[in-house]
Amino acid sequence: DVRVIEYDRQKKSANRNVYIGNIEDAKEIICTYYDTPTKSFGPYVFFDREAQKRQTLIYLLSSSLLLVFLGFFFTLLYMNQVKNPFDFTSGWTWLAMAGFGGFFYLLSQYTKGKASKKTFIRNTSSILALLMLLKKNNQEKRAFAFIDEGCYGNRGLKELGRLASKNCRIVLLDSIGSNAPLYAIGQGFSEMKLSQNAIQLKEVKQRVNYVISxxxxxxxxxxxxxxxKKELEQKQLNQENFKKIIALFE
Known part of the structure; x- marks a missing residue:
């Protein structure tokens, strides 16, 4: 049973959560987010939205200022090379037009937020882990969800919580494929399985539980x-973490 549920629909776009299984009747839902983070400076700090926003904003501002400086330098160079800036028989004029077109395109991309290309750890690894859990699942009352807007907000997670029953346990996986240790944050985890798989527990009473590296x-x-940044830009997944995740939810 696979469902794609739209929310926050606008004229040109809508956010979508993908649900596998009976979300409304499930006793446990394991989920992860699938949207792409934007580029930012510094580390990825878990559970600190303000730090994430601040690092992204600094990256956008510095990138935009650098582009503006390069555009200004290019303009001065062009003006010094030609006598008539509007001479369309000159190769310099066409080169300048192409340069300005590229400049404004890049500027628009950076001001909107440029998507990161290095998403192997965050959050492709968790998507792969969720697919592995889905394949091995043998519990009828367990469902799975791929949620939107997980990088810099909780709208997708809140939409999932709205549909799930109040007694349903929700567990979100995040960046589990790095070489860093695994942490379970929340309640309801098997202490024996945590110990067997060297997963550290941080017990917190909250609606959503987390497993992260x-x-x-x-x-x-x-x-x-x-x-x-070094951990986020790993080129190989930590296979041991995948085995531990599978064992934790068996």
């Missing part, structure tokens, strides 16, 4: 879960 560092004296 992350490095723990101190930020302003507080423990913070994050993935560094």
């Amino acid at each position: 992350a490095s723990e560092q101190l930020t302003k004296g507080q423990p913070t879960l994050l993935l560094t």
Whole structure:
């Protein structure tokens, strides 16, 4: 039973969650997000939307300013090379037109937010893990969901929570394919399975539970879960983490 549910529909676009199984009657839903993160500076800090927005904004501003500077430099260079800027018989004029066209295209892309191409860890790895769990699933009361708007918001997750029953346990996988350790955040996990698979538990009472791979560092004296740029840009998936995820939900 596969359903694609649209929400926040607008004239030219709509957000979509993909549900597999009976979401309304499920006792447990395992999910992950499938949208693509935009480029940003710094590490990926889990559960800190403000830090993510700030790092993305800094990247957009610095990239836009660099493009504006290059555009200004290109304009000065062009003006110094030609006597008549509107001479369409000159190759410089056509080169300048192509350059300005490319400049404004790039500027529009960066101001809207440029999608990251390095999504192997975040969040292709979790999508693959969810597909593996789906293939091995033998529990009738378990459902699965691929949610939209998971990179910088919770709208897709809230839409899933709206359809699920109040007693349903929701678990979200995030970036589980990195070489960093696995963490289970929330409640209802088997302590025996966590111990057997060397998954660290951070017990928190909340509606949505999480399983992530992350490095723990101190930020302003507080423990913070994050993935560094090096960890995010891994070119190989951590197969051990996949095995542990499968074992955790068996």
